[in-house]
Amino acid sequence: MVGVKSVPSPAISADERSHEVDHPSSKVAQFGIEQPLRLDCGVDLTPFQIAYQTYGELNADRSNAVLICHALTGDQHVANVHPVTGKPGWWETLVGPGRPIDPKHYFIICSNVIGGCMGSTGPASINPATGKVWGLDFPVITIPDMVRAQAMLIDRLGIDTLFAVVGGSMGGMQVLQWTAAYPGRVFSALAIACATRHSAQNIAFHELGRQAVMADPDWQGGGYADHGIHPHRGLAVARMAAHITYLSDAALHRKFGRRMQDRELPTFSFDADFQVESYLRYQGSSFVERFDANSYLYLTRAMDYFDIAADHGGALAKAFAGIQTRFCVVSFTSDWLFPTSESRALVHALNASSARVSFAEIETDRGHDAFLLDVPEFFDISRAFLQSAGKARGLTLKDR
Amino acid sequence: MSVQEVLPLGGLPSAQSGQFRADHLLVAEMVKPGSKVLDVGCGEGDLLQLLETRGIDGRGIELSREGVNRCVAKGLAVVQGDADTDLVNYPDDAFDYVILSQTLQATRQPRVVLENLLRIGRRAIVSFPNFGFWKMRLQLLIGGHMPRTENLPATWYDTANIHFCTIKDFVQLCDEINVKMERSVALDLYGRPVPLNLPWWVWNMFGEQAVFLLSRGGGK
Numbered sequence: 001m002v003g004v005k006s007v008p009s010p011a012i013s014a015d016e017r018s019h020e021v022d023h024p025s026s027k028v029a030q031f032g033i034e035q036p037l038r039l040d041c042g043v044d045l046t047p048f049q050i051a052y053q054t055y056g057e058l059n060a061d062r063s064n065a066v067l068i069c070h071a072l073t074g075d076q077h078v079a080n081v082h083p084v085t086g087k088p089g090w091w092e093t094l095v096g097p098g099r100p101i102d103p104k105h106y107f108i109i110c111s112n113v114i115g116g117c118m119g120s121t122g123p124a125s126i127n128p129a130t131g132k133v134w135g136l137d138f139p140v141i142t143i144p145d146m147v148r149a150q151a152m153l154i155d156r157l158g159i160d161t162l163f164a165v166v167g168g169s170m171g172g173m174q175v176l177q178w179t180a181a182y183p184g185r186v187f188s189a190l191a192i193a194c195a196t197r198h199s200a201q202n203i204a205f206h207e208l209g210r211q212a213v214m215a216d217p218d219w220q221g222g223g224y225a226d227h228g229i230h231p232h233r234g235l236a237v238a239r240m241a242a243h244i245t246y247l248s249d250a251a252l253h254r255k256f257g258r259r260m261q262d263r264e265l266p267t268f269s270f271d272a273d274f275q276v277e278s279y280l281r282y283q284g285s286s287f288v289e290r291f292d293a294n295s296y297l298y299l300t301r302a303m304d305y306f307d308i309a310a311d312h313g314g315a316l317a318k319a320f321a322g323i324q325t326r327f328c329v330v331s332f333t334s335d336w337l338f339p340t341s342e343s344r345a346l347v348h349a350l351n352a353s354s355a356r357v358s359f360a361e362i363e364t365d366r367g368h369d370a371f372l373l374d375v376p377e378f379f380d381i382s383r384a385f386l387q388s389a390g391k392a393r394g395l396t397l398k399d400r
Numbered sequence: 401m402s403v404q405e406v407l408p409l410g411g412l413p414s415a416q417s418g419q420f421r422a423d424h425l426l427v428a429e430m431v432k433p434g435s436k437v438l439d440v441g442c443g444e445g446d447l448l449q450l451l452e453t454r455g456i457d458g459r460g461i462e463l464s465r466e467g468v469n470r471c472v473a474k475g476l477a478v479v480q481g482d483a484d485t486d487l488v489n490y491p492d493d494a495f496d497y498v499i500l501s502q503t504l505q506a507t508r509q510p511r512v513v514l515e516n517l518l519r520i521g522r523r524a525i526v527s528f529p530n531f532g533f534w535k536m537r538l539q540l541l542i543g544g545h546m547p548r549t550e551n552l553p554a555t556w557y558d559t560a561n562i563h564f565c566t567i568k569d570f571v572q573l574c575d576e577i578n579v580k581m582e583r584s585v586a587l588d589l590y591g592r593p594v595p596l597n598l599p600w601w602v603w604n605m606f607g608e609q610a611v612f613l614l615s616r617g618g619g620k
């Protein structure tokens with residue numbers, strides 16, 4: 001028989017993961033039945049909660065708040081050790097002491113999106129009506145829903161206008177949605193490696209991931225939580241496929257080439273002979289330790305539905321008509337998931353609206369993932385953009 | 401007498417003006433403070449920075465990625481784009497001034513670009529190297545080779561400048577497409593304005609570069 005090893009089972013149990021869903025190691029804002037979240041699908045979600053982290057202090061005139069929006073599989077732990085994985089914050093390259101978004105200068109807020117699984121209400125949360133996990137009974141959510149919930153959190157924190165909204169990938173979609181929905185509440189917007197709509201190719205990749213989850217018998221029609229199991233194999237495959245789209249051919253070649261994993265010769269089996277296989281399996285298995293499978297379905301769906309122009313009569317420029325927000329759009333040359341052409345279309349629409357916009361394409365072979373990695377040119381641009389916006393906002397930045 | 405002395409710039413310390421290019425100082429002086437400006441082909445953003453010191457809301461388009469990224473890293477509102485293809489995306493009357501500084505000769509369709517400048521902006525400021533400058537003429541006449549100067553050092557086979565013109569050519573184009581010349585200044589080799597009271601042919605001979613403030617003509 002040909003030797004075969006499937007993706008290893010997660011080291012962290014479903015219980016440990018799901019603990020964060022209802023009892024997050026974060027601040028939590030509760031919204032009772034008097035404050036429902038009106039969803040695009042027509043449902044009022046209530047009650048619900050938002051888990052969030054803050055760094056730095058709000059200044060006296062409440063003008064230095066920066067909202068960070070996380071990507072598909074991110075969460076609110078942008079600049080602190082992750083409570084489940086023990087790894088550093090996912091954007092410590094950009095956010096933190098001495099970084100372009102420094103808590104010394106700004107009051108930094110990052111919340112888990114609605115539909116997520118790190119403490120904000122989502123399909124892994126308990127449905128108060130039944131006392132059981134929501135699962136597929138959870139209403140389908142959209143990017144505008146996520147942003148509407150964030151706006152309620154910002155209201156709760158007593159902040160009228162955000163100095164900046166910053167995000168990459170799905171986070172970038174939220175940034176754009178913020179400017180389209182609440183133009184007067186966003187002084188500056190930093191939208192990185194994103195688009196104003198999800199492309200057919202991207203929807204296709206998401207469908208592949210969802211089908212992988214649903215094909216796992218442990219998915220149980222979405223009701224796995226009731227059985228105390230988790231479709232970790234399907235979710236791991238979904239993550240592996242998605243992870244390839246975050247990289248580039250050149251980056252994979254540079255990192256792994258055709259090198260073998262701990263062996264000289266092929267084993268003539270379906271074991272992970274190649275380093276790239278071993279790497280992907282690791283990505284898959286470490287992901288399922290911290291992420292809920294149904295949450296993955298809901299969040300990918302939210303991205304698929306995103307199309308700002310469609311929400312504004314098909315004309316993208318209309319979404320930004322007369323906007324005063326200062327924009328900075330950043331793309332990366334080797335990003336084929338959210339290619340530069342998408343950013344350029346956004347910039348053209350912003351130009352047509354006479355918005356104040358900067359647009360930089362950064363040369364790198366690291367693909368979509370580049371926005372999370374150490375790319376000095378990107379940091380220089382982010383820092384300068386925020387400093388210049390801070391000057392216009394009248395922020396006094398403290399000395400280092 | 402230098403340009404700086406001829407054209408005192410409000411709001412700019414005289415000690416600082418030396419760090420800016422002569423034609424940039426001239427352009428900046430033509431722009432009313434407080435207005436909204438698009439700089440097409442803004443390079444590394446020197447002119448935009450100069451305009452910023454005068455309280456002008458400046459935006460830029462630049463072709464080269466390196467130039468754009470340096471501008472953005474200076475906090476300027478600059479996007480990567482091409483004057484030939486991207487100006488069509490801007491709405492009518494979006495700016496008070498659109499500036500094309502030393503870039504006209506590098507565009508594929510200078511006439512279309514010029515028409516777009518005056519569609520997007522109520523006024524346009526265009527500067528370009530004058531190919532009718534005596535040194536240019538002399539190199540072609542006596543040397544028998546394509547002219548190269550300190551400001552235009554590229555050889556004919558690797559220059560980005562594909563549509564050179566003289567001051568006379570440019571004035572003719574303006575007449576043809578019904579563009580009004582509100583102000584015109586020729587700068588000599590040392591960046592000094594050629595005296596205004598001299599005839600056009602002198603400008604065309606002794607102007608090393610020219611700067612025009614243009615507006616839409618009243619229609620023919």
